[in-house]
Amino acid sequence: MRKYLLRSTALGYLLIILIGPLAMMIWRTLGDLDGAWAAITSHNTLLAFKLTLYVTAIAVPINTVFGVVCGLVIVRSTLPGRGILNAFVDLPLALSPVVVGLSLVVLYGANGWFGFFDDHGIRILYAVPAIVLATVFVSLPFVAREVVPTLREIGDDQEQAARTLGASGWQTFWRITLPSIRWAVVYGVVLTAARCIGEFGAVLVVSGNVEGKTQTATLRVDDAYQFAYGNYAPAYGIALVLAAMAVLVLVAMTLVKPREEAT
């Protein structure tokens, strides 16, 4: 009895907050499939998705390298300041994306400390570089956060063994450390990519949101809704494409997670 009560509470909650709304959006998109499809395949929507993928393709490798190095510094090194590093890495998780965006606007704006870039004709704000910077900021912690516990768990016995057998630091990393944390890295990369694709608040502030130029896929959804004039199929359609990408991410997560836990 108690078992069924708990089960129906949990499933009922998920139905109200997650499954029901999601099913309804799919239903509404199917209701005007032609309108949705036209919006998805329109020139500026395709450009928006291209920009999102382009920015993701830049931000993910940067944050992967950073995350692995950061994890190594936090767990393995005795450098002073690694506690601060540990705290700083998590900041983007707790900080509002709008604050991230505003920080970049203040830093790279005309009167900002880095305003000189603009004086020399290098557009950062309201252009692709700012979108990349904002995306890198918000997706910074994910690889590091997956790598840190795994590094702690595997310990450094094998690394020390490799060292005593004459391996260099570089060899130890490539032959011992990286293979044993690889699934944690992959899992972190999946989470990073999901965050990059889905970023909205920070990009909204720094991008300028120019159709076909600095408009990412999530901004496109926002635009499609705000200028819907009663016809919401375009917004639902583009949103559904992003939701499909999220489902791919979920599939990747469920495939990778057991492997990560097995290491």
Add this chain to the structure above:
Amino acid sequence: MITFLSVVVALPIAALIWFSAGNGFDAFWTVASSPQAVAALKLSLVMSALAALTNAVLGTITAWVLVRDDFRGKSAVNALIDLPFALPTIVAGLVLIALYGVQTPLRLDLGFVHFQATITFSRWAIYFALLFVTLPFVVRTVQPVLMELDTELEEAARSLGAGEFTVFRRVVLPNILPGILSGLTMAFARAVGEVGSVILITGNLPYKTEVASTFILQRIDGDPHGAAAVSVVLLTISFAVLLTVGAFRRYATRHERA
């Protein structure tokens, strides 16, 4: 490494603090304590606390069901829990509008009683949006602890005559409490800064549904100092939350480190 972190994270934040302090502390305080800013901040904090607490209770129940219960489709439900992490927040807002918007199919008209499950432009919209985006936090911090928890302890308590509630309160809860608390705090932090999911569904009505993040968004062009002041308040909250979570984690792992 440090250079990268400084350029990407530390410098923008330093610039923001510098900018907000530019006109002196009094000027900062005047804009940060303006009635509309205070209303937005208060609303963010209250709704985030409500959403985080709701998800602490329902998230713990969900984690329990996923670990101890067994039913068809459980693994699918388990995978679905992560969807709010994977789904862009703007899509989350739109998904809620699809079911709970003006055109909601959830309506009941009995002539004398008329009910319609429309939550847009009300504070319910903020609550639902925040529930959606913070759903996975507590589930994902409690679930691994429950998995490792030995059921023998609970059986021992039961054989000694403890009722179900006592078993939960005295045996299970002390073990999962650090997980609940750190999940709750991260959910709270996430909710306080949330933008994408609330921006479309709430309508941003000042004093009614305008939260801190949308207040900042509205002000960036016309009143950058006001926007910066509220941003610094949010930044302070973020740091406080991170310190709290760190403390919970240290408390949870106190036996392992000793």
